[in-house]
Amino acid sequence: MKRCKPAGLSLWLTSIPPLAIALCLFVGAWQPAAAAAGPFSDLPGTWTGTGKIRVGDTTERIRCRATYRLSGEHNINLSLACASDTYKFDLTGDFTADEQDNISGQWTETSRGVGGTAIGAAHGDRFRIHIETAAFAGNLSMVTRNRRQTVSIDTHGGGQVAEASITLSRN
Numbered sequence: 001m002k003r004c005k006p007a008g009l010s011l012w013l014t015s016i017p018p019l020a021i022a023l024c025l026f027v028g029a030w031q032p033a034a035a036a037a038g039p040f041s042d043l044p045g046t047w048t049g050t051g052k053i054r055v056g057d058t059t060e061r062i063r064c065r066a067t068y069r070l071s072g073e074h075n076i077n078l079s080l081a082c083a084s085d086t087y088k089f090d091l092t093g094d095f096t097a098d099e100q101d102n103i104s105g106q107w108t109e110t111s112r113g114v115g116g117t118a119i120g121a122a123h124g125d126r127f128r129i130h131i132e133t134a135a136f137a138g139n140l141s142m143v144t145r146n147r148r149q150t151v152s153i154d155t156h157g158g159g160q161v162a163e164a165s166i167t168l169s170r171n
Contacts, residue, residue, distance in 0.1 A: 038073035039101045039122035042144050051151075051166030053084055060084035064166050066149075074098070078107075080151075082164065095129075097122060107131050136160075 047066040052059055064082035071077060080091040088111050095105035101122040108115035116133030120140075127142040136157020143150050147170040155162045 039097045039103075039127070040068070040070060040074070040076040040095075042125070043068040043076060044070050046171045047149055047168035048171055049149075049166060049168035051082075051164060053082070053087055053162065053164040055087055055160065055162045058086075060087060062087070062164060062166065064151075064168060066151075066168055082166065087162075093118060103127065103129060131155075 049064055051062050053062045062082050062084045067079045069077040074097045076095050078093045082089055090110045093105055093107035095103050097103050103120040105118045107118050114133050114135060118129050118131045120129030125144050129140045131138045136155055138155030141152045149168040151166040153164040
């Protein structure tokens with residue numbers, strides 16, 4: 001049986017391999033890194049900023065510094081230290097995210113000597129975490145976009161209500 005080879009086909013076929021290789025390289029490089037990197041991939045480093053804290057009926061300006069350290073794709077260590085003229089808190093925690101981006105972990109507020117559990121979830125650039133101990137509970141929500149992060153904290157218990165709204169920038 002005789003094979004038929006249309007004119008110009010061999011020229012076209014010889015130009016496919018470089019084009020195919022370039023396309024494969026482009027598609028391979030384009031794959032989103034965040035999907036494989038876990039929900040904490042945009043956080044590592046040091047962040048600083050300001051905000052406001054309301055304790056009872058008093059609202060003050062607050063200065064904060066956050067440090068995030070990854071330990072694997074789905075584990076992170078957090079340190080958030082904030083101070084105003086009359087109020088201070090120092091929150092640390094170790095958190096893990098599962099395959100569905102559900103978050104669990106342990107936290108400690110060192111200036112008051114309390115700590116407890118944390119549960120929550122990551123949804124894209126947003127985190128919602130509930131912290132709890134026998135004495136009080138609180139909610140933390142965080143949105144990270146590029147080099148900017150907004151953090152809201154609302155705690156109650158132990159005879160005190162505190163709310164903080166903080167904006168941080170990556171250093």
